[in-house]
Amino acid sequence: MELKSYDSTILPLLRRMSYLEKLTLYLRIKDRDRFIDGTHLENEILVYMPQLHSFTFYICTYIDTVGLIHNLSSEDIQRTFINIGQHHVASIVNYINDTQIVCSIFSIPFTFDRLEDIGNIFPNITFSCVTYLLVQDVVPFNHEFFVRVVRAFPLLKTFRIFNCESQSLCNINSSESYEIAKYPYLTYLDMLGADINYIEQFLNEKKTYVPHLTKLKVVYNSLRIVTNNFTREETRYNCAKIKRLLMVIPLVHSKDFYYYFPLL
Known part of the structure; x- marks a missing residue:
């Protein structure tokens, strides 16, 4: 659920659930000036639920960087979970553009099938239920990043990639050897908002293995260049x-x- 009125709608509702024993939350919150962190969960939600014994959650908050005094990190957010139990919670802070930060907090193990707006830095855990990522x-994704994604997910x-920054030292005609990133279940790849190097990254069989890819969203001209006019x-x-090819094409x-x- 994506929300723009968390404080006026969801929060009052949660505070009325004093007899609740089990709670599962999946929230993406926008238009808020502060992140949802461990302190907020403890003081604004959990204190109103004395009988709660099971709390599974994924809460993602988007805020503007304007007015931030210092750069926020995942470690800053993680320290707010001292009372809840840091070993059962993980956090990710990601600067998705020059003006916006995304803070994701979630219980471990991660039991949801969808995760959005993470970047180069994410916890070294296995997201065994995630099928949509x-x-x-704002920092380029290198080849090693996609190898880490394979292991973590x-x-x-479904894999959607938004990054206009070119891969570091990337050359689409390079003969350099790579550890092949193998995505055995990937069926849909969205690279419409990605630099041309990421198209090379996923379509070059020497870098990535996607045996069941059936749906591709991409810029036609970039696809034409990477495939050398569909002859490479x-x-x-x-x-x-x-x-299915999703693109504006001749x-x-x-x-x-x-x-x-x-098969088209």
């Missing part, structure tokens, strides 16, 4: 099973295009 950062099916062998395999395609995407 959206990543966004083993059942990922290194990117052919990862395109072979695509059934009405007429070459024969090479249809050979490249035989």
Whole structure:
């Protein structure tokens, strides 16, 4: 649930649930001037629920960076969970653009199937239930980042990448050897808001293995460049099973295009 009126709607409702024994929250909160952290949970919610014995949550707060006195870190947020139990909670702070920060706090293990707006820095845990992931950062994602994502999100099916920064030292014609990032369950890849290097990252079979990719959202011209006008062998395999291409494209395609995407 995405909210713009958390303090006036959800919070008063929660405070009336004094007999609640089990609570599960999944919230994405916007238009608030302070993050939801451990102190807030303790003083504004949990103190009103004396019989609560099970609390599973994912709460993501978006705030503007204007007016911040210092750069906020995940460690700052983590320290606010002393009374709740830091070993059962994780936090991620991500600067998604020049004017906005996202703070995500969640109980461990993470039991939800959707996670959004995380960046290069995330906890070294396994998100075994997540099938939908959206990543966004002002710092480039390098190849090692996508290898870490594979390990942390083993059942990922939908992956959306927003990053206009070019990968560090990335050359789409490079012959450098990589540890292949294997996404065995990925079916939908959205790179419409990503730099061309990330298209290379995922379509080049020497870098990424996506055997079940059937849906791709991408800028047509970037796709054309990466695939060398739909003739490049290194990117052919990862395109072979695509059934849906979401992009603004010419009405007429070459024969090479249809050979490249035989299931369209």
